[in-house]
Amino acid sequence: MAEDPKPPDAPKPAPDAEAKAAAPPAKPATPAKPAGPVPVAWDSPLTARLKEQFGSGVEPLTYLEQNYLQVDRASVSPILQILRDQDQFDYCVDITAVHYPNRERPFDVLWILYSFPHNQRLRVKAQFADGESVPTAVNLWTTANWLEREVFDMFGIRFEGHPDLKRILLPDGWKGHPLRKDYGILQQDQEWVQINLGIESGQ
Amino acid sequence: MNDPNARVSVESIPEEKPFLDASELVINMGPQHPATHGVLRVILKLDGEKVLGLECVIGYLHRGVEKIAENRTYTMFNPYVDRMDYVAAVSNGLGYCEAVEKLLNTEAPPRAKYIRVILTELNRLASHQLWLGTHALDIGAMTPLFYTFRDREEILKIFEKYCGARLTTHAFRIGGCQYETYDGFEQDVRNFLNFFTPKIDEYEELLTANRIWVRRTKNVGVISGKDCIALGVTGPVLRASGVKWDLRKAQPYAAYKEFDFDIPVGENGDTYDRYLVRMAEMRQSMRIIRQAVDGLPDGPVMAKIPKVLKPPVGEIYHSIEAPKGELGYFIVSDGSTQPYRIRVRPPSFVNLQALEVMCRGALVADVIAVIGTLDIVLGEVDR
Numbered sequence: 001m002a003e004d005p006k007p008p009d010a011p012k013p014a015p016d017a018e019a020k021a022a023a024p025p026a027k028p029a030t031p032a033k034p035a036g037p038v039p040v041a042w043d044s045p046l047t048a049r050l051k052e053q054f055g056s057g058v059e060p061l062t063y064l065e066q067n068y069l070q071v072d073r074a075s076v077s078p079i080l081q082i083l084r085d086q087d088q089f090d091y092c093v094d095i096t097a098v099h100y101p102n103r104e105r106p107f108d109v110l111w112i113l114y115s116f117p118h119n120q121r122l123r124v125k126a127q128f129a130d131g132e133s134v135p136t137a138v139n140l141w142t143t144a145n146w147l148e149r150e151v152f153d154m155f156g157i158r159f160e161g162h163p164d165l166k167r168i169l170l171p172d173g174w175k176g177h178p179l180r181k182d183y184g185i186l187q188q189d190q191e192w193v194q195i196n197l198g199i200e201s202g203q
Numbered sequence: 204m205n206d207p208n209a210r211v212s213v214e215s216i217p218e219e220k221p222f223l224d225a226s227e228l229v230i231n232m233g234p235q236h237p238a239t240h241g242v243l244r245v246i247l248k249l250d251g252e253k254v255l256g257l258e259c260v261i262g263y264l265h266r267g268v269e270k271i272a273e274n275r276t277y278t279m280f281n282p283y284v285d286r287m288d289y290v291a292a293v294s295n296g297l298g299y300c301e302a303v304e305k306l307l308n309t310e311a312p313p314r315a316k317y318i319r320v321i322l323t324e325l326n327r328l329a330s331h332q333l334w335l336g337t338h339a340l341d342i343g344a345m346t347p348l349f350y351t352f353r354d355r356e357e358i359l360k361i362f363e364k365y366c367g368a369r370l371t372t373h374a375f376r377i378g379g380c381q382y383e384t385y386d387g388f389e390q391d392v393r394n395f396l397n398f399f400t401p402k403i404d405e406y407e408e409l410l411t412a413n414r415i416w417v418r419r420t421k422n423v424g425v426i427s428g429k430d431c432i433a434l435g436v437t438g439p440v441l442r443a444s445g446v447k448w449d450l451r452k453a454q455p456y457a458a459y460k461e462f463d464f465d466i467p468v469g470e471n472g473d474t475y476d477r478y479l480v481r482m483a484e485m486r487q488s489m490r491i492i493r494q495a496v497d498g499l500p501d502g503p504v505m506a507k508i509p510k511v512l513k514p515p516v517g518e519i520y521h522s523i524e525a526p527k528g529e530l531g532y533f534i535v536s537d538g539s540t541q542p543y544r545i546r547v548r549p550p551s552f553v554n555l556q557a558l559e560v561m562c563r564g565a566l567v568a569d570v571i572a573v574i575g576t577l578d579i580v581l582g583e584v585d586r
Binding site: 037039063064066090091092093094096098099110112116119121123141142143145146147150154167168169170171178179183185 | 261262265267269270271273274305306308430432433434435436446448453454515517518519520522529531533535543544546548552553556585586
C-alpha cells in the first residue's frame with residue numbers, strides 16, 4: 001500500500017524529484033510538507049546551569065519533543081562529566097557519528113544518554129574536523145569502549161584516551177572507513193580480499 | 204639443519220622453557236563452534252580451567268546494514284531490519300517503523316498498534332523459546348530444545364498465515380500494517396495462548412528445580428546492576444540484576460500504555476535468575492497478548508501517509524524493548540527519499556561487551572553458559 005510506485009527510480013531521487021516538482025501542478029503540495037517542525041530552544045534548570053557555565057559553548061534545543069545539546073567541541077568532555085555526575089545520566093545508550101563531507105568540520109559525533117532516576121533522554125552533539133581527536137568517554141561509561149571502536153572503524157574518528165582503539169567489525173588490515181560518504185556502496189578493499197580470501201573480487 | 208643423529212645434551216635444553224608449562228594458556232573458541240550461537244570468536248586466556256580474561260572477535264557477519272540504508276528509500280530499507288536480529292524480526296520492524304513514523308510526525312492507527320503489540324509479543328515468546336532451547340542444549344539438557352521448537356512452530360504458523368513469512372516477516376509498514384488480519388486470527392491467537400500456558404509449566408518442570416540445571420546456572424556469570432548500567436546492558440540481563448526497567452513501561456510505545464503487566468526482576472544477577480526472569484517474562488507476554496486480542500479495536504490498519512516518503516529535515520532517536528534489550532534507531536533525514544544516516548543501536552552488540560566481566564574468574568564450561576544466557580544474535584551484533 002505504501003510501497004514506492006517506482007522502486008527502480010528511487011535510488012536516484014534528486015534529479016527525478018526536481019523534475020516532478022517543476023512539471024505537474026499537483027506535486028508542489030508534497031514538497032511543502034517537509035518544511036515540518038524545526039528545532040526550538042529548550043529551557044530547563046539543567047540548561048540554565050550549563051548555559052551559565054559554558055555560555056555560547058552550549059545550545060540546548062528540542063526537536064519533536066527530543067532534547068539535545070549542540071556543544072562546542074572543546075566543552076564536550078566537561079559537559080559529559082557534569083551530565084553523568086550531577087544530572088545522573090548514568091546510562092550511555094549509544095555513541096555514533098554522521099558524516100557531512102561538505103562542511104568545514106565534517107563530523108557530527110553524538111552521545112545518546114539516558115538517566116534512570118529521571119527517565120529522561122538527552123543527546124549531546126558536537127562537530128569535529130577530519131583527523132581531529134574526540135575525547136573518550138570510557139572513563140565515564142564503560143560501554144563507550146566498543147561503541148567508540150565502532151565509530152573509529154566506520155568513520156576513522158580517533159578517540160583520545162581510549163584504552164584499545166582498533167577496528168571492531170572490519171578486519172584489522174582493512175583500508176578505508178565505510179560509513180564515510182565518500183566511500184561507495186560497492187567499494188571494497190580489493191587488496192585485502194585478494195590476499196586474505198584468495199579470490200579476485202568480493203563482489 | 205643439524206645432523207639428526209647428533210645427541211642433544213641435557214644441558215642444551217633451556218630450563219626456563221619446560222615442555223609442559225603450567226602457567227597461562229591462550230585458546231581460541233569459535234568462530235565455528237556450536238555453542239557460540241553463530242560466528243562469534245572468543246579468545247580465552249586460561250589458567251587451567253579458570254578464565255583469566257577473554258576477548259571477543261566479531262564482525263564475521265558484517266553486511267554493512269547502515270551503509271545499505273543510506274542507499275535505499277525508507278520503504279525499501281524496511282525488510283533489511285528483519286535480517287539483523289533474525290529470531291525477533293517483528294521487533295526490529297516495529298522499532299524501525301515507529302522511528303520513521305516519529306520522524307514523519309504521524310502515528311499508526313489504534314488497530315494497527317494492537318496488531319503490532321500482538322505480533323511483537325508473540326515474537327518475544329518465539330525469541331525466548333529459541334533462547335531457552337539452545338541455552339539448555341549448551342548446558343547439556345537436550346529435551347527443552349525439542350519442546351520449545353515444537354511449540355515455537357505454532358507461533359511461526361500464525362506469522363505465516365498473517366504475512367506469508369515465518370522468520371523474516373516484514374510484518375509492519377511505515378504508517379501501520381500492510382495487511383488486515385486474516386479470518387480467524389483472533390481465534391488462532393487465543394488457541395495458541397490456551398495451548399501454550401501449560402507448556403511453560405512443562406519447561407519449568409524440566410529445569411527450575413533440576414539439580415544439574417541449578418548447579419550449572421546458580422552463581423554463574425554474576426553481574427551487578429551497577430555494572431550492567433555502566434556497561435549499557437539492557438533487557439532481561441539488566442532486570443535479572445535487580446534493576447526494574449523496561450522500556451514498555453518507562454517510555455511506552457505502540458499501545459503498551461493500555462495494558463496491564465508486570466516487570467519481572469531478579470536479585471542475584473546470575474544465570475539462574477536470568478532464566479527465571481525470562482520465564483516470567485513469557486507469562487507476562489501472554490497476559491499482554493490476551494488483553495490485546497480481547498480489546499482489538501476496529502478501524503483502518505494504515506495511516507494516511509504519502510506514497511513517496513520524504514521526512515522533513517531532522518533527526519530522531521527511537522527505541523523499543525526488543526527481546527534482547529533496548530533496540531534503538533537514530534535516523535537523520537535530509538528531506539530526500541533516502542535516509543541520510545541510520546544508526547542501529549543493537550542490544551546484542553552492547554550486551555556482548557559484558558561477556559568479559561561476567562566470565563572473568565569462571566570456568567571454561569561457564570563461558571558457554573554465559574554466552575547462552577546473554578542471548579545474543581550474531582546477525583545483530585555484526586549487522
